[in-house]
Amino acid sequence: MQAELFDTQGIGTGRAFDSLMAGARGLGLRVALTETGYDVDEAEDLARLARELRFFPHRAPRTAAWLARQSELRGW
Known part of the structure; x- marks a missing residue:
């Protein structure tokens, strides 16, 4: 796991997806997307x-x- 992927700003905001994708690219990680679901934060x-x-x-x-x-x- 790349813990530094989650050290980015924007997590917990409407920009979380974009922030994570940019972080993954910066780390040279491959990304695969699945069906969208729903947040589990409440x-x-x-x-x-x-x-x-x-x-x-x-x-x-x-x-x-x-x-x-x-x-x-x-x-x-």
Whole structure:
């Protein structure tokens, strides 16, 4: 992992994508894009992701397992 990729300004803003792409180019990294999804930066977003991964855990197995444990603890 290239930790310095995330040391760029603009993360957490509307320019995050552009900042990350510029940083990746500057580090000589190859980038592949996937389908767009939604941000997971609020408690409600995390609960939504937990609900979705209950039905499709193969999409993110480790995240699904962690969220399942959290859901039991937090009552999502």
